[in-house]
Amino acid sequence: xxxxxxxxxxxxxxxxxxxxxxxxxxxxxxxxxxxxxxxxxxxxxxxxxxxxxxxxxxxxxxxxxxxxxxxxxxxxxxxxxxxxxxxxxxxxxxxxxxxxxxxxxxxxxxxxxxxxxxxxxxxxxxxxxxxxxxxxxxxxxxxxxxxxxxxxxxxxxxxxxxxxxxxxxxxxxxxxxxxxxxxxxxxxxxxxxxxxxxxxxxxxxxxxxxxxxxxxxxxxxxxxxxxxxxxxxxxxxxxxxxxxxxxxxxxxxxxxxxxxxxxxxxxxxxxxxxxxxxxxxxxxxxxxxxxxxxxxxxxxxxxxxxxxxxxxxxxxxxxxxxxxxxxxxxxxxxxxxxxxxxxxxxxxxxxxxxxxxxxxxxxxxxxxxxxxxxxxxxxxxxxxxxxxxxxxxxxxxxxxxxxxxxxxxxxxxxxxxxxxxxxxxxxxxxxxxxxxxxxxxxxxxxxxxxxxxxxxxxxxxxxxxxxxxxx
Amino acid sequence: xxxxxxxxxxxxxxxxxxxxxxxxxxxxxxxxxxxxxxxxxxxxxxxxxxxxxxxxxxxxxxxxxxxxxxxxxxxxxxxxxxxxxxxxxxxxxxxxxxxxxxxxxxxxxxxxxxxxxxxxxxxxxxxxxxxxxxxxxxxxxxxxxxxxxxxxxxxxxxxxxxxxxxxxxxxxxxxxxxxxxxxxxxxxxxxxxxxxxxxxxxxxxxxxxxxxxxxxxxxxxxxxxxxxxxxxxxxxxxxxxxxxxxxxxxxxxxxxxxxxxxxxxxxxxxxxxxxxxxxxxxxxxxxxxxxxxxxxxxxxxxxxxxxxxxxxxxxxxxxxxxxxxxxxxxxxxxxxxxxxxxxxxxxxxxxxxxxxxxxxxxxxxxxxxxxxxxxxxxxxxxxxxxxxxxxxxxxxx
Numbered sequence: 001x002x003x004x005x006x007x008x009x010x011x012x013x014x015x016x017x018x019x020x021x022x023x024x025x026x027x028x029x030x031x032x033x034x035x036x037x038x039x040x041x042x043x044x045x046x047x048x049x050x051x052x053x054x055x056x057x058x059x060x061x062x063x064x065x066x067x068x069x070x071x072x073x074x075x076x077x078x079x080x081x082x083x084x085x086x087x088x089x090x091x092x093x094x095x096x097x098x099x100x101x102x103x104x105x106x107x108x109x110x111x112x113x114x115x116x117x118x119x120x121x122x123x124x125x126x127x128x129x130x131x132x133x134x135x136x137x138x139x140x141x142x143x144x145x146x147x148x149x150x151x152x153x154x155x156x157x158x159x160x161x162x163x164x165x166x167x168x169x170x171x172x173x174x175x176x177x178x179x180x181x182x183x184x185x186x187x188x189x190x191x192x193x194x195x196x197x198x199x200x201x202x203x204x205x206x207x208x209x210x211x212x213x214x215x216x217x218x219x220x221x222x223x224x225x226x227x228x229x230x231x232x233x234x235x236x237x238x239x240x241x242x243x244x245x246x247x248x249x250x251x252x253x254x255x256x257x258x259x260x261x262x263x264x265x266x267x268x269x270x271x272x273x274x275x276x277x278x279x280x281x282x283x284x285x286x287x288x289x290x291x292x293x294x295x296x297x298x299x300x301x302x303x304x305x306x307x308x309x310x311x312x313x314x315x316x317x318x319x320x321x322x323x324x325x326x327x328x329x330x331x332x333x334x335x336x337x338x339x340x341x342x343x344x345x346x347x348x349x350x351x352x353x354x355x356x357x358x359x360x361x362x363x364x365x366x367x368x369x370x371x372x373x374x375x376x377x378x379x380x381x382x383x384x385x386x387x388x389x390x391x392x393x394x395x396x397x398x399x400x401x402x403x404x405x406x407x408x409x410x411x412x413x414x415x416x417x418x419x420x421x422x423x424x425x426x427x428x429x430x431x432x433x434x435x436x437x438x439x440x441x442x443x444x445x446x447x448x449x450x451x452x453x454x455x456x457x458x459x460x461x462x463x464x465x466x467x468x469x470x471x
Numbered sequence: 472x473x474x475x476x477x478x479x480x481x482x483x484x485x486x487x488x489x490x491x492x493x494x495x496x497x498x499x500x501x502x503x504x505x506x507x508x509x510x511x512x513x514x515x516x517x518x519x520x521x522x523x524x525x526x527x528x529x530x531x532x533x534x535x536x537x538x539x540x541x542x543x544x545x546x547x548x549x550x551x552x553x554x555x556x557x558x559x560x561x562x563x564x565x566x567x568x569x570x571x572x573x574x575x576x577x578x579x580x581x582x583x584x585x586x587x588x589x590x591x592x593x594x595x596x597x598x599x600x601x602x603x604x605x606x607x608x609x610x611x612x613x614x615x616x617x618x619x620x621x622x623x624x625x626x627x628x629x630x631x632x633x634x635x636x637x638x639x640x641x642x643x644x645x646x647x648x649x650x651x652x653x654x655x656x657x658x659x660x661x662x663x664x665x666x667x668x669x670x671x672x673x674x675x676x677x678x679x680x681x682x683x684x685x686x687x688x689x690x691x692x693x694x695x696x697x698x699x700x701x702x703x704x705x706x707x708x709x710x711x712x713x714x715x716x717x718x719x720x721x722x723x724x725x726x727x728x729x730x731x732x733x734x735x736x737x738x739x740x741x742x743x744x745x746x747x748x749x750x751x752x753x754x755x756x757x758x759x760x761x762x763x764x765x766x767x768x769x770x771x772x773x774x775x776x777x778x779x780x781x782x783x784x785x786x787x788x789x790x791x792x793x794x795x796x797x798x799x800x801x802x803x804x805x806x807x808x809x810x811x812x813x814x815x816x817x818x819x820x821x822x823x824x825x826x827x828x829x830x831x832x833x834x835x836x837x838x839x840x841x842x843x844x845x846x847x848x849x850x851x852x853x854x855x856x857x858x859x860x861x862x863x864x865x866x867x868x
Contacts, residue, residue: 010559013767034821035554046769053558132862240772 004059006074007038007052013045020068021075022047030058032078039075056080185212196221222396250344260406264320264441268401269450273458274422276432281464285358294362298434299337299391301467302414303361305460306389307333307354308470309453316410316453317386320443327444336388336405337365339372340395347405348377349385393417399435409441410450412457434461510725510757513732516785518793526736532800538579538731539795540809542571542788545595547813548604551820552594552611556766560824561611565592569729569761572787573694575599576734577662577756580742583625584659588640591629592694593664600626604816605823614827616835634672637663637691641678644689644745653688658746660688662738668699670715671707679719679753688745691716691753692738694728696760701773713755721751728758729787759785832858 009019019041026038035051038058042048059077063069183200185193189212193200200212203220207213246254278301286296310317310333319328335353339346348371350356350364371377388405393416402411415435422431438454445453460466511523530538549567556564567574574595581587587596594607602624609618610629617628630636640663652658669675670693682689695712697704708715716723726737734756741752759782763770795801836851 008559010557011562012557014563035551045767046763047771048557048766048769050557051554053560133860134862 004077004079005054005056006062007050007054007076007078008072009041009063009069009075010050011071012041012043012048012050016043016045016071018068018070019043021063021065023065024061025049026052026058026061026076028058028060032056032058052076052078054078054080183212184210185217189214189217193217193220219396253345256406257403260404263322263406264404264409265443266401266404266439267442267445267447267450268437268439269447269454270399270435270437271454271458272433272435273461274424274431275417275434275461278461278464279417279432290359291362294359295366296362298417299389299414300358300362300365301464302391302412302457302461303335303337303353303365303389304358304467305457306387306412307335307361308460308467309456310387311354312456312470313449313453315445315449316440318409318444319386319407320409320441330386332386334384334386336385336408337368338388338390339369341373341375346372346377346382347385347388348372348381349388351384387411389414393434399437401437402439404439404441409444410453411439412454413437413439436461510727511733511737512727512730513736514730514790514794516729516790518790518797520732520794523733523736526733526740528732528736530732535791535795536801536805538575538735539788539791539801540812541575541579541595541598542731542791543809543813544816545571545575545598546788547817548598548820549594551817552604552608552824553762553766555608555821555824556611561608561766562613563765563767564611565765566760566762567592567594569759569782569787570694570696570756571595572731572791573692573728573734573756573758576731577664577692577738577754580735580738581625581662582659582742582746584657585742586621586625586627586640586643586659586661588627588636588643588661588663589629590633590636590664590666590669591631592666593629596664597624597626600624602626603823604820605827608820608824609827612824612827614830632674634665634669634674634678637665637669637672637675637678638681639663640689640691641682641685641687641751644682644687644751645685647688648685653746654748658688658748660690660742660745662690662692662742664692664694666699667693667695667697667704667707667712668702669693670712671699676719679716679721679751682751683720686748686750688748689751690738690741690745691751692756693753694756694758696728696758697778698760698764698770698774700764700768701770711755713753716753721753723753723755725755725757728756729782729785729790731787731791758787 011017012019020043022040022042024039026032026036032038032052032055034053034055037049038052039050040047041050056078059079061076063073063075069075183203184205184207185200190200192198192214193203193212196217198217198220200217203212203216205212206216275298278298281301282296282298285291285300314329315327317330317333319330321328332352333354334349334351336347336349339348348368350361350368353361353364356364368377368381371381385405385408387408388402388411390400390402390411390413392400392402393414396416399415400413402413404411413436415437417432417434419430420433422429422433424431436454436458438450438457440450440453456470460470511526512521513523513526513528514520545567549564552561552564553566555561570592574593575598578587578593578596578599581596581599587593587600589596594604597607598604602619606619607629609615619626619628621627627636627639630639640661644661647653647659647661663678665675675691678689679691681687682691693712695704699707704712711725713723713725724737724741726733728734737754741754744750744752759778760770761779761782792806795805833851833855836847836854839847
């Protein structure tokens with residue numbers, strides 16, 4: 001019985017190094033003929049079908065759908081049978097090369113990375129395969145290379161000057177950490193990003209051909225505390241639809257949001273607040289030794305204000321028990337903080353937040369967001385919340401209409417804090433202003449109660465001393 | 472391969488020019504586009520034979536069958552080469568799918584003494600000139616720099632640079648003039664093949680100027696396949712391409728590029744005029760690139776599927792088949808035999824391709840100069856020593 005023939009992934013374009021397996025048209029056991037389409041692949045240039053170079057029975061597929069495979073890696077084995085010699089494709093040449101890639105090229109595929117360049121596909125930084133020179137090479141031979149070819153003839157051809165802007169991003173698959181395409185930006189914009197400490201890889205491009213503009217970098221810098229929203233922002237190509245599998249955190253979030261939005265009748269109220277004094281308080285707190293080790297941010301005081309408001313209006317920290325037809329008022333506040341992470345939106349919560357001192361609350365918020373962003377939040381961290389804060393301000397927006405975390409009856413969104421013309425003490429002044437919005441479950445909280453909660457939070461942020469009065 | 476760099480550069484150039492002038496073009500487009508002109512057509516898409524006063528054509532049944540066979544065979548060569556590229560056996564391939572009639576029609580109009588200057592897509596013309604398909608594959612497999620002697624089949628080497636062969640053809644035609652054979656019994660003409668995209672190139676326009684003012688015996692055969700890689704025709708010209716000839720001072724005609732009879736008749740007449748001393752002419756063969764620009768291209772990104780459906784109805788082979796069948800010029804046995812021949816040719820092309828030996832690195836020194844040169848000899852020796860300095864035995868490859 002002859003060895004099965006292996007079909008190695010060819011370079012379907014010019015100088016391409018890899019492709020993604022989109023769809024197999026055959027399975028092990030199927031009989032294939034020469035030029036029968038067996039697989040659909042997507043390269044940086046095109047989606048193409050590959051015809052079988054062999055006739056016979058499929059023995060095995062060596063790459064799954066969705067896998068990114070290096071050119072030269074065997075993707076399918078076909079048993080051509082005993083009389084395989086009758087098939088023209090089976091020359092000695094293809095037969096002998098079938099073995100090699102298993103040993104050499106497959107491991108290389110994982111190690112290699114490409115160094116991006118302005119045009120083309122980048123420079124391979126993997127181990128170069130230089131042919132060994134004879135040790136007793138004559139002086140003439142040693143001198144010769146300078147006059148002759150600088151590269152051994154076996155070296156791969158240089159990458160072509162390809163239409164780089166048109167190259168699409170491969171479909172986003174967060175699970176597969178393939179080489180990311182380099183962010184597109186003009187040199188002055190790169191300089192700006194460098195100066196501002198912005199990683200271009202995390203900036204969503206809005207310019208033509210998916211390029212990152214000066215404005216993109218500036219707005220990214222304005223919200224540096226905001227983590228990258230999702231890997232989906234890499235090199236979107238205008239005019240091309242992108243299909244992102246719904247799974248993981250996004251899937252969970254979607255289910256939770258739909259269930260919440262369609263069971264709890266939401267009402268959202270808004271309040272603009274002059275928070276100049278809160279910012280001053282934050283600055284003063286930072287100087288206190290108790291806060292030396294922790295991060296003090298306006299969010300800390302918002303959290304504290306919400307906790308105090310809940311103490312004044314316990315119904316805001318409750319749960320609608322549909323089955324029992326009861327409203328369950330919670331004795332303890334498990335304060336959720338919505339965090340944007342690499343994996344999507346998660347809402348870990350601080351258990352018993354109402355009992356924490358201000359330094360402990362600051363520490364808890366810091367740890368919580370840190371853990372969540374590192375993707376290490378435990379199921380316990382993520383469940384049992386009773387009320388939530390969503391800090392949409394870090395994304396540079398004024399406010400939003402947040403959707404309740406399922407099971408809770410109130411959620412507070414904080415907008416960005418910015419300089420605004422404001423009437424303070426009867427005079428027009430430039431003040432630090434923030435917009436708060438509170439969504440609540442109208443089954444539990446009516447307009448009056450909701451307004452009181454929001455107004456109390458606003459009052460405390462307008463004058464932090466109020467917290468002392470109510471604390 | 473050279474193909475890489477030029478194609479890449481060309482498409483990159485197109486893209487950058489797109490965005491810059493989008494608005495301007497969109498704004499003044501409606502007022503400038505001319506009405507679609509009449510095409511010279513001798514065989515309708517339905518396979519009905521029609522007459523044209525300027526282009527009489529009388530074909531014997533054998534000749535029509537032979538034309539049909541050529542059309543089917545070149546399509547098969549093309550399909551096999553496409554597959555070989557997808558199997559990693561060719562570096563790249565430029566498909567002629569949809570343009571068989573333009574190439575077989577014009578190719579069969581050529582006389583033995585006429586000289587053809589192709590692009591890199593003239594597989595049908597190469598077939599008519601008697602060039603074995605394996606010679607084309609050598610180039611695309613990267614085992615030769617050209618692979619054939621242009622004088623042997625009066626078929627110049629494939630030209631990758633867009634449009635430069637129009638100048639070569641014009642220069643060659645001026646050479647025919649200087650041989651003093653134009654108008655005589657040994658008269659010959661040159662034919663330059665190019666596409667709609669090349670019509671924007673300086674080289675092609677310069678060739679038009681030279682051919683016109685020197686009255687050179689050259690036919691410019693433009694296969695307007697509607698797409699210059701991803702650029703549609705409307706980005707090349709606001710008037711039908713054949714009318715450009717008027718501005719240069721020679722006649723232009725648009726022919727149904729999917730009608731092999733019309734392409735044959737129109738090219739025949741233009742070549743004869745050139746040989747007779749009536750100077751150059753431009754033929755715009757109005758056709759459609761049914762496949763990708765090359766195997767490196769993905770037309771689904773820029774081209775609506777609906778266009779393809781319309782052009783499928785104008786297929787160059789189906790109409791000849793319909794004509795043969797309707798007029799009882801061929802039976803099923805004939806069509807089956809042609810299919811069998813095509814399959815056999817496909818197998819042969821595949822076997823030839825897989826059999827090709829890699830060239831010796833030393834081969835590059837062989838055709839640089841006609842006469843030996845001392846410097847070249849020195850370099851050859853240096854290179855030989857360099858190749859011998861490796862431990863492994865790859866130098867012979």
